Amino acid sequence: MFESLINKESKLAVLGLGYVGLPVALGFAKSISVIGFDISSKRIDLLKQQIDPSNEISASGFDNCDITFTDDLAVLRQASFFIVAVPTPVDNHNVPDLRLLALASETIGKILKKGDYVVFESTTYPGCTEEDCLPIIEKWSGLKVKTDFKLGYSPERINPGDKEHTLDKIIKVVSGCDKESLDEIAKVYSIAAKAGIHKAPTIKVAEAAKIIENTQRDVNIALMNELSLIFQLMGVNTYDVIEAASTKWNFLKFYPGLVGGHCISVDPYYLTYKANALGYEPEVITSGRRINDDMGPYIARRTVQLLTQLGKDPGKSKVLVMGATFKENITDLRNSKVVDLVNELKLFSLQVEVTDPHASGEEVLQQYGFSLVKQVAKDYDAVILAVNHAAFNKMDEDYFLSITRPNALFMDVKGVFRNKITRMTYWSL
Numbered sequence: 057m058f059e060s061l062i063n064k065e066s067k068l069a070v071l072g073l074g075y076v077g078l079p080v081a082l083g084f085a086k087s088i089s090v091i092g093f094d095i096s097s098k099r100i101d102l103l104k105q106q107i108d109p110s111n112e113i114s115a116s117g118f119d120n121c122d123i124t125f126t127d128d129l130a131v132l133r134q135a136s137f138f139i140v141a142v143p144t145p146v147d148n149h150n151v152p153d154l155r156l157l158a159l160a161s162e163t164i165g166k167i168l169k170k171g172d173y174v175v176f177e178s179t180t181y182p183g184c185t186e187e188d189c190l191p192i193i194e195k196w197s198g199l200k201v202k203t204d205f206k207l208g209y210s211p212e213r214i215n216p217g218d219k220e221h222t223l224d225k226i227i228k229v230v231s232g233c234d235k236e237s238l239d240e241i242a243k244v245y246s247i248a249a250k251a252g253i254h255k256a257p258t259i260k261v262a263e264a265a266k267i268i269e270n271t272q273r274d275v276n277i278a279l280m281n282e283l284s285l286i287f288q289l290m291g292v293n294t295y296d297v298i299e300a301a302s303t304k305w306n307f308l309k310f311y312p313g314l315v316g317g318h319c320i321s322v323d324p325y326y327l328t329y330k331a332n333a334l335g336y337e338p339e340v341i342t343s344g345r346r347i348n349d350d351m352g353p354y355i356a357r358r359t360v361q362l363l364t365q366l367g368k369d370p371g372k373s374k375v376l377v378m379g380a381t382f383k384e385n386i387t388d389l390r391n392s393k394v395v396d397l398v399n400e401l402k403l404f405s406l407q408v409e410v411t412d413p414h415a416s417g418e419e420v421l422q423q424y425g426f427s428l429v430k431q432v433a434k435d436y437d438a439v440i441l442a443v444n445h446a447a448f449n450k451m452d453e454d455y456f457l458s459i460t461r462p463n464a465l466f467m468d469v470k471g472v473f474r475n476k477i478t479r480m481t482y483w484s485l
């Protein structure tokens with residue numbers, strides 16, 4: 057397979073051209089022939105014009121790439137090595153929603169040929185590739201894994217907004233259904249993943265590795281969030297404490313905050329779902345999830361308490377929330393926890409305005425039902441710095457004073473203006 061891909065006698069296809077799939081497809085297309093397949097024809101139209109709808113890759117990132125963008129199965133059929141990077145969200149009850157993964161497996165099953173390779177990159181629980189996806193592929197193709205085609209899993213570490221840890225600069229974990237496929241998949245991935253390959257012994261190990269990377273972050277952040285709730289009662293600033301503690305050689309630096317997005321706040325639910333299915337009820341992971349998920353409403357409640365202490369009537373107070381995306385310096389709004397903060401503030405009858413230099417106002421309205429303000433007002437009773445965008449970091453206390461009424465509150469979720477706000481009532485996690 058490696059030889060025929062390198063010699064351009066075979067093609068590699070990537071299914072799902074979002075945050076993960078597009079950079080993977082372009083990474084391979086610098087060296088081999090690639091078919092970029094997506095069910096969204098709107099996305100395919102934009103990609104053909106070298107526009108990345110996720111705003112992660114500039115037009116020059118498409119230069120010198122041998123890639124065909126398509127939503128047509130007849131074109132996809134020309135590939136022999138398939139990589140699946142479709143979304144794996146959870147539903148409203150935080151249960152894994154495997155519908156898109158199942159659909160992608162069916163699509164591949166319909167066009168699979170003897171000798172082909174299928175590698176899943178979508179994040180999922182250990183066992184999903186072999187127990188949930190494989191039977192669908194075998195059913196629709198009539199082919200048998202190992203003898204007719206090969207299966208693998210390679211987790212993705214792409215981090216939206218991060219230009220440092222890109223596919224070509226990070227170690228890529230790969231796995232296969234047998235020794236032969238593991239070696240071949242490793243060789244194929246080395247075409248794009250130049251920093252090195254780690255061969256995991258089984259598909260399940262590779263699936264588990266990905267899920268614990270994010271679960272570990274989630275639990276560590278939850279600990280910091282819990283500590284910040286405790287330190288609040290003690291009148292101690294959490295960021296001051298972390299700064300002091302991190303002078304110790306083996307202290308792990310994590311910070312409190314809102315945990316949104318489609319990875320850290322979602323992946324642990326895939327693990328807990330599977331653990332539950334196997335009869336084990338996780339405690340640490342689920343309590344961490346609960347703590348992190350309550351941070352938005354908690355910050356809203358603290359805002360109301362502090363406004364009241366300042367003698368302001370919450371029902372007559374106006375608040376500016378700065379930032380709507382799930383983290384700093386990106387446009388991605390998926391699963392943003394700022395929304396929980398905004399909704400809770402509204403439950404207390406506060407007048408809430410939201411501003412964000414990166415997010416699309418149209419998408420915010422569509423996804424969350426509120427608008428972004430184009431022009432910031434000058435009469436806020438509180439400013440909540442919810443997302444640490446670089447553009448906000450450049451602002452100073454004079455600016456915040458110029459947009460607020462006298463005796464205003466500054467809620468600094470990420471603690472970036474610690475020791476810099478002295479003329480307003482300051483709070484941070």
Ligand SMILES: NC(=O)c1ccc[n+]([C@@H]2O[C@H](COP(=O)([O-])OP(=O)(O)OC[C@H]3O[C@@H](n4cnc5c(N)ncnc54)[C@H](O)[C@@H]3O)[C@@H](O)[C@H]2O)c1
Binds near residue numbers: 071110144163
């Ligand atoms: N975004 C990240 O930072 C990140 C990092 C590591 C892993 N992951 C994982 O990678 C997977 C993809 O995430 P993403 O952020 O790239 O998603 P995304 O929403 O950015 O993009 C997914 C794309 O897949 C397309 N799609 C959906 N179903 C399809 C199908 N059946 N066939 C073809 N295309 C289909 C969608 O139209 C969309 O363009 C998820 O499992 C996610 O958990 C994401």
